[in-house]
Amino acid sequence: MNRDWKNLFPSRRMIFLGAGGVVLLGLTARLAELQLFRQAEFETKAREVRIKLEPAPPHRGTIYDRSGRELASSKRNFYVTLRPEVASQDRDLQKRRQEIGEVIERVGRLLRLSEAKKRTLLQDATTPPGHRDILIADDLTWEEFAQVNVMAPELAGISAEVGELRSYPLQAAFYHTIGYVQKANEADIQRMVEHELTVAGEAPDSPEGKARATAVRRLYKHPAMRVGKQGIEAYGELALKGDPGKVRLLQNATGRVIDRLPSEDLAGKPGADVVLSVDADLQNFAIQRFGSEAGSAVMIDVATGEVMCMVSTPAPDPNLFVSGIASAPYKALREDERNPLYHKAYDGVYNPGSTFKIVVAAAALETGAMDPEDTVPCSGKAWYYNRFYNCWKPEGHGTMNLRTGLKNSCDCYFYRAAERTGIEEIAKVAKRFGLGHRYELGITGGKAGVVPNNEWKLNHPRIKERWYPGDTISAGIGQGYVTATPFEMAVMIARAAGGAGMPDPHLIVNGLRVPDPTITPMGEFKPGVLELVRDGMLAVTEGGGTAAASGSLDPENKLPAPYTGARMAGKSGSAQVIGLDKYRDSRGRAISNDKLPWHLRDNALFVAYAPIDKPRYAVAVIVEHGVSGSRVGAPIARDLLAHALRTDPGARKAFVPKTRDIASADGAAQPT
Template sequence: IGYVQKANEADITRMTEIELKAVNESLESAAGKARAAAVRRLYRHPAMRVGKSGIEAYGEVELKGEPGKIRMLQNAAGRVIDRLPSDDLAGKPGAEIVLSIDAELQNYAISRFGAEAGSVVMIDVDSGDVVCMMSTPAPDPNAFVSGIGSTLFKSLQTDERNPLYHKAYDGVYPPGSTFKTIVAAAALESGAMSPEETVHCSGKAWYYNRFYNCWRPQGHGNVNLHQGLQKSCDCYFYRAAEKTGIEAIADVAKRFGLGHRYELGITGGKIGSVPNDAWKRKVIGEQWYAGDTISAAIGQGYVTATPFQLAVMCARIAGGEKTPDPHLIVSGMKVPDNTITPMGQFKPGVIEAVRSGMFGVTSEPGGTAYSYLQGGSVDPKGELPAPYTNAHMAGKSGTAQVRVILASERNSRGEAIK
């Protein structure tokens, strides 16, 4: 939601420009000057506050409404002696902006994290409603309204859990193994691999004059696409990415929702990076190398995404091409976002294969999240109403490496020494 605070000169200038643009007036015209003076007067009032972040800032114009006036009768000495009828000069209340957030679900997610740092995003696949979007820990927005104290602000700035930063929307991270869903879809969509084709995993694979390790030092043996996703086999996806190529992978990543800053009606938001040759030449200043594709295969290297983008990815995999675009504002304010890449239609069987692999992750023995989720059941006692009775969940685990682990930091089995 954000917070409000007393307006500074930069805020007053910004709101003056917005107000003039809304009524199509120039600061040089008489009407524009009068409007600008009224805006400055309003925001300099001791009791007036302006939105500084979140929806409070994005929707400032809609939320503040229009100030009213009161007719007062004064005598010759300027003393107010009566208050006259002023109904025709009454102010107009601001818009009632309704969010899609489920407050109970949001609070539950926050409580589950306790003092830990993290974020949760949940999107209703049928409606596109963002029903949960939290980042923890987070400061009390009321602390900013009258000006936050320097001691408290410094403690927030130096807290290693980054409470001043919305991890779900502003946090850009390597997606790690969650990106394997994209590589799998790209391999099938491009025809580079079939679902039945197997790759042998011995725990490491040799590409371009060096070994790339699988997270499981002893390897996974022969795995197909379903097993590759279920067991999150790195060696399978090294091979899949090599055969598919970065251009096809980048195309599917965008179709799945990565590489776009979603306009939700709040401040902030990051694009992340969906790298390919053109991206690397522009951003890094050098060509794309084959080894870069191997790193991208497991969501490392130059690939980055926000938790919100990964939620969109999961929603599109679950809902298919008809999945509505995500939104946070249900009513009260229009929030256009016309540059979202559509998912489009995939070849028959592609999305189904990815869904099946994700089901294997959580709900089949051997899946990387199977033991944590007690077999993937969200209704082990069969207590939920239809169609959720005995329902299971699907997903993709992922742990991103943020730096190279040197040989000297690994044990004899290739595992990182803690």
């Protein structure tokens, strides 16, 4: 078949040209649509590609003392971050590690980072996920910050930022009470995720729960974000941290942040401010008064139940922990025999020694087991249950009644009082005096001492035996199984001074609600019981008493009215930390404290209140291994009470921030 190729070719050419024209027309129409009709839409999308929304840590709430002095606040923070996926886009792990390492090395030279720090940063930067900022260093000087800022364009992935950093102006004074903040680890983040889900009432596997968990994780991964690690900072984390916002960041093609865009409409909500009942001046005075001694002191306002000071000494500076403490100084703190990291006032559990005789005296009177004029002979030892129990005074005190028994702290008198009263009644009265309870103060930690009885001993996992009569004899002088924290002992003496009307103790007066509904009320004692016990404590600080030298708070009558000429009443105690049978000389005699190593010497205790006629302040002092409560503890208690009466912090209304939230114990903020 013959074909006319000349006629056929033009028709095919027209077909191809027509098809090309259709395609060109379509492209022109599409370009016109994009350029003319959807220009604004794609301009917005282009900006969104360059603008990134990042979590913005909110301003953390300030913690104040009762006078409005800042105990924990925020300061300006210059810091440097690294974004690994910007520092290196190489998919080869070895090359990626090398490129990121070079960036860290260069910035490390600018900031004088240690080799260990650079190794840690490189490990973090090469561990997935890479799309997160890693904190290189914070709390930089302006000079260091400026150096990095100038060099940042040449350092891929490096950004110099300005934010906030937690600061503790009074350094070690409130380490144990306020605690500190630090970068969150994975356990912290998981804890905060669970806490926030619980507060919000959301299931972890629900869409809302997953979204909240992601938001919490992103927030606590932020280089400028910190989490409370202990103390009020940890207990009140949800209230103190506030609600996070967002910040718009303008990035270049490499992902480096080149500008911060206005983000006021995305601002978060500041955290709640918290006001403590403590007086910073009194707290610092107490620390200075302890000097190089290790121990604790707790003072309570008898009229209000407010904690005026809560000292545990020595203590580290919490500022050391905010950006991460180096291993060497932390090791030194852990190995210090004076236990600076331990909150002695709240977590420390000690035999109360002879201070417990206040409870035994009240129990004996309340039950009628002893009359105040009943006498007990003291020859320096007493025979009970086939063995001798020694008095602290080998030659004996002679004939003792209630007042003289307290005045001289005669062990033989209280052996008899305890035997007649019985451990069950002693335990009931001990709890009415505030012992055997962990007080919820709005801080982490805290322990309850032991108020033993038959049930306690039978159920103790390591003892599991009945109570023996000899156990009661030891308990009568605050030894054996009886233990208490310094805070409990402060409550004990405050209740002895204030009676049934004394309010429950509390540490936080504004900003956080901290309920403690399980406190045992003191209740009313029989008429005259507390008066007789107080009279015995007054005798302790008068002529011939064990602490007579420390009784007067104002020997020169210089205290302001109504405290001029004030005296204190109290009770001394010395508690063994080891059994005497373990340390005896070649003749079988107990080795004296001055010949024992420091950590084996007796603890020195003293509890007191003042003024004696209308008690306002009560204090418990423990000097670890101080040997003598009357010689070492009483002078400290005297000076603390004198200072409190001189400045009278409880008479001033507690500071109230201008704007504040009050949060409940679960951390949910509630406006007032």
